[in-house]
Amino acid sequence: MGSSGSAAQRMFQLKLDPLTGNSEWVVIEENEAPQEESQKPLLATTSYLDMLNDSCRNRAFRQAIDKTVTNACHVLDIGAGTGLLSMMAARAMSHDDSSTSSCSKGRVTACESYLPMVKLMRKVLRANGLEKKVRVINKRSDELEVGVDISSRADVLVSEILDSELLGEGLIPTLQHAHDNLLVENPQTVPYRxxxxxxxxxxxxxxxxxxxxxxxxxxxxxxxxxxxxxxxxxxxxxxxxxxxxxxxxxxxxxxxxxxxxxxxxxxxxxxxxxxxxxxxxxxxxxxxxxxxxxxxxxxxxxxxxxxxxxxxxxxxxxxxxxxxxxxxxxxxxxxxxxxxxxxxxxxxxxxxxxxxxxxxxxxxxxxxxxxxxxxxxxxxxxxxxxAQIFLSPERIAIYGDSNWRCAMLNVIKNALQQEVSPMCVVVDDSLFLPVAVANLAKSSHVIALFPGLREKGAHYLQAVASANFYSMDHLEVLRTRNQQLTMLDTHQRKVDLLVGEPFYYGSENVLPWQNLRFWKERTMLDPILSKNVLIMPCKGILRACAMYLPDLWRSRCCLQDIEGFDHSVVNSTLGACGDLPADEEGPCLSFSIWQCGESKRLSDTVSIMEFDFLKPISSCSGTAQVVFTESGICHGFVLWIDSMMDCSTELSTGPDKRYWKQAVKLLKKPVAVGSRGSTLVDCYSTEIKVSFDHSSGDLDIKYTYS
CATH class of the missing domain: 2.70.160.11 (Hnrnp arginine n-methyltransferase1)
Structure with missing residues (x-):
């Protein structure tokens, strides 16, 4: 049966702890209060907001639906999302309400399998007075049955289940099932082709x-x-x-x-x-x-x-x-x-x-x-x-970058000069580091933890061993990983060299500070570290700059009217950033700045605070004054973490580095900024205050203008 919105309905949401890599299923009740803090971030990392802010898309669908749905009929919306296309279809039929009330044919069925979105859709329908004109079914479309979920086959299909490649969201099997089971012969469709x-x-x-x-x-x-x-x-x-x-x-x-x-x-x-x-x-x-x-x-x-x-x-x-x-x-x-x-x-x-x-x-x-x-x-x-491992294109580019490789190798060589036969632990999923250490120090013993790669990492190291002139006798991957390593795992030896890039397999889209998992891992290994242990990177530096980002800001601003339908109830859940009320804050976004559309730096880079990896993980905070060096419109701040591999070698992941993702904190309202002496600007500088909570891995960011 379709979802009825009963209080007994519930869903499970996978919640990830960024500092441990562990995940757990949490239960989310259907009747949660709409503004509960636990619900707000549910869909913040999705692209729904960006899609609903695409006025060209919205207008094209509205025009096509108005042109196609010209009388009372049965319209099926597959992958209905917030119900925008369903509401467009219901409105297109509204001129024929007398016909609709006299027969059962004039109706809209909205099919959506994702429960958080179903809950949101019901709120949107209520806000627009259309909850009685659009029937919502919380199922996959291939689970629908005529005579059970819907009374008859649909005359019109409206749907937008397209990704950048076109087919990745299951367009073909969805259409196949719909034509076989849910649509009349020769139906009308939006889109058409x-x-x-x-x-x-x-x-x-x-x-x-x-x-x-x-x-x-x-x-x-x-x-x-x-x-x-x-x-x-x-x-x-x-x-x-x-x-x-x-x-x-x-x-x-x-x-x-x-x-x-x-x-x-x-x-x-x-x-x-x-x-x-x-x-x-x-x-x-x-x-x-x-x-x-x-x-x-x-x-x-x-x-x-x-x-x-x-x-x-x-x-x-x-x-x-x-x-x-x-x-x-x-x-x-x-x-x-x-x-x-x-x-x-x-x-x-x-x-x-x-x-x-x-x-x-x-x-x-x-x-x-x-x-x-x-x-x-x-x-x-x-x-x-x-032995085959698939990496992201960006990781392939990093591993092939001669400057990055040279910096890493120089740091490793300098570290190995201080130890005759070091015990080295690679805490993350780096493939470069265990190969490099084993190659450069034949007498070393290297333990790779590979928290994400696991067995694949072990097969890989074996496959490239002879080409890199090292023996697997001195390199091992822990097959089983307890919460905390002991001296038994390190053959009763203290760790002399602890290294990471840091890189965690499958976590390429996380915010920069979520790679502070390295700091958490280092802390858990504290009991088995030698007194003079070398830790690389030894420090992380949180940096930021102000930027002009009109395209990104526009795509993430609050929704109001979309083709005549009020969507203001979705903003908190979808993670809106711009045009927020004064008492609300939008989430930080993970982006490669070079792919954010039009952009321009408006300030120099500032250092806000440091994360000392030589000490166990702890909460910390920092403040920096961002002075605007260019006149323009500031849409937000870009933040990233640069790694100090040793006292003199720094590896940057800033916005000028194409293969890394940065964090973007968008402003609620764009601000006209400029250097001292500029006219017609609102401010010349801003103060950024940041605090890191080591128990949750969250970074809180606040800013004030001057």
């Missing part, structure tokens, strides 16, 4: 995210994370990666015109798998490093209402597209939909202008993949070997 496009590009900055083997070879430092003959042991997955390609358009060389790949019709049952070949003429000499792809959404059956996720540099070649201005979405920054990047294998493919390239494309139910015909065919790595 989606078309995927691609373009061949050369880009050194993109290639660094893919090619660890060749970038590592250029480093010439003797450490081989991907040795010759085993270059697939550490790599990225063969998949499309969502990125804001507009941000690096100056570093991309286009090697083809845009080309059409697949059409996906919403109004008929889609196929689970298709293949196609696209013949493309190269427009420049170069090396194809990647396929950049996007999609064009046709929302109405006549082809007059569109939405496009393409980069700003493109112009569609298809006759069905008229001009760039025809496609909402192309010119507005949003984070819920980006472009996608598919990397070629090996060294890419060299091409000459006017050369024809045959691109093979295929799609499954959930993804699209490409294959360029080349004599250097990559061997099949579809199956996962025991």
């Amino acid at each position: 989606a078309t995927t496009y691609g373009q061949l590009v050369e880009s050194t900055c993109l290639w660094k995210l893919r090619d660890l083997f060749n970038n590592e070879a250029k480093a010439l430092d003797g450490v081989y994370l991907v040795p010759s003959g085993a270059d697939t042991v550490l790599q990225i997955k063969e998949q499309q990666f969502a990125m804001h390609c507009d941000a690096i358009k100056e570093e991309i060389k286009l090697l083809s015109e845009p080309f059409k790949v697949f059409d996906f019709e919403f109004w008929k049952r889609p196929e689970s798998y298709r293949e196609t070949k696209v013949h493309i003429k190269a427009t420049n000499d170069g090396t194809i490093h990647a396929v950049v792809s996007w999609w064009l959404l046709q929302l109405d059956n006549e082809g007059t209402i569109f939405y496009c996720t393409g980069p700003r540099w493109i112009c569609h070649p298809s006759s069905e597209t008229k001009s760039k201005s025809s496609f909402p979405g192309m010119d507005n920054w949003c984070d819920h939909w980006k472009q996608c990047v598919w990397f070629l294998p090996e060294k890419g493919l060299s091409v000459h202008k006017d050369q024809e390239i045959c691109l093979g494309a295929s799609h499954t139910e959930t993804s699209i993949s490409y294959k360029v015909t080349t004599p250097l065919e990559k061997k099949d790595v579809g199956h996962c070997e025991p």
Whole structure:
């Protein structure tokens, strides 16, 4: 049965402790008070807010629904979210209320499987007086049955279950089940069709995210994370990666015109798998490093209402597209939909202008993949070997960065000079550090904890041992991990060298201070550390700067009216940051600043406080004065943690470092700022106060202007 909103209904939410990596299931009752503190952060890390702030998207769906739902009928909204599309459909039928009341056909069914969102949707419907016109069912659409959950098949399907790749949220199986079981024959749908496009590009900055083997070879430092003959042991997955390609358009060389790949019709049952070949003429000499792809959404059956996720540099070649201005979405920054990047294998493919390239494309139910015909065919790595580890593209780029590697190796060499036969513990999931220490100190004993990689880490170290000239006799991975290591685990030896990057596998999207898990781990190991133990990094420094971030601020500001529907009740739950009431604070966001749309620094970098890793973890606080050096509009502060590996070597993760994520604290209201002597500004400086709670891992940030 569908969700009735009874007080007995409950859900489980997975809660992660960032300082331990442990998680637990907590029960959330259906009848919780709407403003309870425990409920506020439930959906704060989702993209719902960004999506609902996308006025181009909202307007296109409203126009298409108004055009499609012209009389009383049964409308089914799958993945209803806050109920926006359901309310649009109910309003479109409102002119025919007399017909609706005399027969059961005029109705809207909203299907949403995620209970926190169902609870939020009910609040939105009540706020707009539509709770009686939209029936909410808390189930997956493939669990719905005609005659049980809904009385009859639906005449119209409205749905927006699209990701940046198009298929990743289950579009195909959802449509298949809907056409087989929930929709009338030849239904009307909004959207009507989606078309995927691609373009061949050369880009050194993109290639660094893919090619660890060749970038590592250029480093010439003797450490081989991907040795010759085993270059697939550490790599990225063969998949499309969502990125804001507009941000690096100056570093991309286009090697083809845009080309059409697949059409996906919403109004008929889609196929689970298709293949196609696209013949493309190269427009420049170069090396194809990647396929950049996007999609064009046709929302109405006549082809007059569109939405496009393409980069700003493109112009569609298809006759069905008229001009760039025809496609909402192309010119507005949003984070819920980006472009996608598919990397070629090996060294890419060299091409000459006017050369024809045959691109093979295929799609499954959930993804699209490409294959360029080349004599250097990559061997099949579809199956996962025991030693094979998949890392994020950013981590691959970091491990291939010669400056980062050089800094780490110099620090390790200096540390090892102080110990003849050191006992070393690598506390995190670093793959570089255990290989480097074992290579540089043959008499050392290295214990890698690998809290996330576990057994895969052990297989990996074995696979690269001979290429790095170390013996596994002196390197081990603890198969079982107790809450706290003992001298039994270290063979009755005290730890002389404790190191970390810090990096925790699977935690690439966390806020910078959540990597202070390293500090927590170091504290737990305190009883087995030697008196003169060397700890790297020895210190973390929290730094910040003020920034102009109009696109990000706009995407995360409070919701009010969306196409005529009040959404103000969702702001707290969805983690709104801008336009908040004076007594509320928005969450910090984890972002790579280079992908945040338009941006500009308005101040120098300031150091706020330090985390002393030489001592056990403790709560701490700090204050810094941010003096504005540029005139402009300040939308918030960017914060990050730089690591002092030793007394002289600092590794930065700031906004000028492309492969790291920073934290963004957006202001409630943008502020006009400027340096002393500037006119027509509200302030010249601001004071930031920060406190870190070691028991929860939370960082509290407050600011005042002057």
